[in-house]
Amino acid sequence: MIQSIPTIDICTLADDIRQDEILISRFANYLEAHKNLFFPHRHSFFHLVLFTAGGGSHTIDFEKFEVNAGQIYFMVPGQVHSWNFEGFTDGYIINFSGSFIQSFLLRSGYLDNFSFLSSTNPGDGVINIPADHLPAIVTLFENIVAEVDHQRALGSDMVKLLMLQVFILLGRIQGKDESRGKQGYNHTLIRNFQKMIEQHYIDVKLPKDYAEMLYITPNHLNAVCKDVLGLAAGEVIRNRTLLEAKRLLTNPKLSISEIAFTLNFNDNSYFTKFFKKSEGITPEEFRKKTLNNKS
The missing domain is CATH 2.60.120.280 (Regulatory protein AraC)
Structure with missing residues (x-):
């Protein structure tokens, strides 16, 4: 990484x-x-x-x-x-x-x-x-x-x-x-899900794959995520990828293509579309805004 x-x-x-x-x-x-x-x-x-x-x-x-x-x-x-x-x-x-x-x-x-x-x-x-x-x-x-x-x-x-x-x-x-005590099982499941995302978010993108690792159905995982986090399981995974993208964008020495490759996107345009859909601005615009704020 x-x-x-x-x-x-x-x-x-x-x-x-x-x-x-x-x-x-x-x-x-x-x-x-x-x-x-x-x-x-x-x-x-x-x-x-x-x-x-x-x-x-x-x-x-x-x-x-x-x-x-x-x-x-x-x-x-x-x-x-x-x-x-x-x-x-x-x-x-x-x-x-x-x-x-x-x-x-x-x-x-x-x-x-x-x-x-x-x-x-x-x-x-x-x-x-x-x-x-x-x-x-x-x-x-x-x-x-x-x-x-x-x-x-x-x-x-x-x-x-x-x-x-x-x-x-x-x-x-x-x-x-x-x-948390009353909903121990659900919170434990979410913690395990989040830990797995932290380990695999670059290579594993789909909720069904995490559900398989957790020995539950995708529908069950999605229902628990919505109940505890207020988010769909897929959104939790995408948010972790988005966070890492933001972190990498603070390094002006990395090109957008290098960041897309690091995060396992097929091409630069797909990464840009993913980022803009979540943030409302392109990766380049986010980088300029962040670096200007830092300076």
Whole structure:
């Protein structure tokens, strides 16, 4: 796969290369240390930021969100984002590998209960915390920072416990934890479908092929997608291809033909027709618009 956007590892951001599973910092300090991270990039790890001050915007997979105090956002590995802050911006940042938390849990799929840790939809990862819940969340982040600063015995375990408290409180705020429990089978099926798409979207384009891999009928897959996601199964597959096309188009060194070939389209014209049908503009127009916004 041609990579158009740089991928950042935790070890490249930490002063101590041994801290390859987690990085915790006050956000203003993080921004000062990594001034070059305003450009579009992706991470190989989970990434979360709680804003306590600041303005401007940030973008996750080409969807723009306004920065507000009391907002927290999550990104799963592979998503692309950039920042355009206005004025002094502060809060907390935690970068962590999936294994950091999972090593503490007996249930391997526990983190999938939280949409902000399992969904690739940018909107699921951005939460504006109600004012009456914010003090409790901020206190948890302060305790996490204190554990890192003081390096107490079993500090790593305490950080994991505090992070789980953050996740559970945010899950309650979102109000999705109960509905997920009631519809466990459907949500598990959708998660598996999305994981398969992530692995095969270049080579496998048809819902019937995914249904076969999931040991269900195409009609069943389509019905569950419409029930849980509000989209047909084919649209879910096309959206993932479209997202990768957008990511590749941010690299001006790649021709439209090269991108079409990378995404397994038969020819350039078919790719252009596919893209314009979804976005309303051609790939060339999208590229010009995106690069102008970046500059």
